[in-house]
Amino acid sequence: MSFKLLPVSCATKAAARYFSTSRSRQADFTHAVIGAGVVGLAIARQLAAHECTSTILIERHGSVGTETSSRNSEVIHAGLYYGHGSLKTKLCLKGKNMMYELCSKQGIPHRNTKKWIIAQDDQQLSELHRVHEFATSIDVPTRFLAREYIAQREPDVRAEAGVLESESTGIIDSHSFMSYLEGDFLEKGGDCAFHTAVTRIEPIDSGKGGYTIYTGNADGGEDSIEVETLINSAGLFACAISNMVLPKERHRKAYYAKGSYYSYSASHPKPKTLLYPAPVPGLGGLGTHLTLDMTGRVRFGPDVEWIDDPNDLKPNPSRLTEAIDMIQTYLPSVKRDAIDLDYCGIRPKIGKSGATAGKNFQDFVIQQEDGFPGFINLLAIESPGLTSSLAIGEMVEDLLYR
Structure with missing residues (x-):
């Protein structure tokens, strides 16, 4: 045969x-x-x-x-969240540099957009300081932004306590x-x-x-x-x-973290930078953040929903309201009725772990x-x-x- x-x-x-x-x-x-x-x-x-x-x-x-591989944010990550000594930190730092070099050499579409991590209160600001200290220790460039610069570059962003900018974050056309x-x-x-x-x-x-x-x-x-x-x-x-x-x-045993992504059909606001809420320790993901594709199209996500079936790629409408509420914490002028379900991706896990270094990492x-x-x-x-x-x-x- x-x-x-x-x-x-x-x-x-x-x-x-x-x-x-x-x-x-x-x-x-x-x-x-x-x-x-x-x-x-x-x-x-x-x-x-x-x-x-x-x-x-x-x-x-x-x-x-x-x-x-085709159902994610297409972000070139800086390596800010995974702690000292982890494979994720080591391979992300090395892989990021290799990716930028290869993309530039071979003409693969990509862009260094930078990323803002946004805090609304003192507790979230302390998380930004923790991220900044870690980034400094591994030679990843980050900086706190002045309010005047925030208002000038991204006037629609709400950042009550502060913004930490990751200078080496970008996006890539993964396909x-x-x-x-x-x-x-x-x-x-x-x-x-x-x-x-x-x-x-x-x-x-x-x-x-x-x-x-x-x-x-x-x-x-x-x-x-x-x-x-x-x-x-x-x-x-x-x-x-x-x-x-x-x-x-x-x-x-395999575990599956389903992440829903959301489209945005309005022309305003339209940030030029990737926007992330401050990390929450133990959370399965990094919050419902704003990313861009290579055409500049805004999309939000992913969130985290634990599922049993790795083939379950149907967006869950019940997740939409909670996602919009989170988005409006850092982008209050976003038009709620312009945000809709888009697609889902599933992250392979071997436990119900968090996305940042800590107890459940x-x-x-x-x-x-x-x-x-x-x-x-x-x-x-x-x-x-x-x-x-x-x-x-x-x-x-x-x-x-x-």
Whole structure:
């Protein structure tokens, strides 16, 4: 039984050729990356650059980046919230610089918009001071703004207690970025297999490495390939993939934080800067903030709604009033009837964790799993995953080769 050959635009002939129910003694690929979101793309592109290797990118959907990677704020984060020593801080700082450099070199649409974090009372202002102190300690530029400057640049913003500006925050066209990564991966000799859902994974030689990846086919059966190394970058379904490989006592439960985004149809107010309310410790997100796309269109979000179904992408109308109330705390002249439901994104979690460093903070999990040589597991890759993606690619390369 052979793997159904997809159009060349969906899976290269080289990738399709290797999928079959028969096994060979030699691995079909040196690397398999499961999940073609922005992080999976960055990893696959990084690995494909190695000589005398072969890398396949496996994706259950028909194209790259159709889940979390295309349903977010498209913000290039500065790295302000994740605390000392965390992977999120380390990879966000490195990834931000790599992203700005790559986008400038390759003409990928992006813009350094800056970001304002806004306080309305003394408690919120103390949070801004905490963020500023942390930013200073990691050499990320932030500054408190004078009231005259605030009124001049963004006259519609309400900031009773103060504003902290993040100078290195920006925005990116995530679809153009992923399109570049995919093209560069293919130019380096990588192979893509779309419409390919992984059904099970078996270690070939316990303790020595190698994996057989089984995928469903159109006939209701299974096809398989053998690979030397396995990288789990499946995003919302990363726990499911991990649990296929690891023993039951090491299984993880997935949690899903749904974030609704809201459109704005009025022409005023129209800020030029990203606007964020002061962070609330323990909150699953960073509050319903204002972001811009590359055309200057205003959108708000995301909020946080814990759900059980990772396929639940329908905006919840009951969230709208609460979101508008929060937006009006920092943008009081916003027209309530011009704000409406837009789209949703879901953040993969391994607990009901907060977005900022503290008691409930959940860091990225990126590790070589003990007892399973060549198996790199990536779990809870949420924000700032987009910003960190290029740095994550290098980290996975280091785990495998250095």
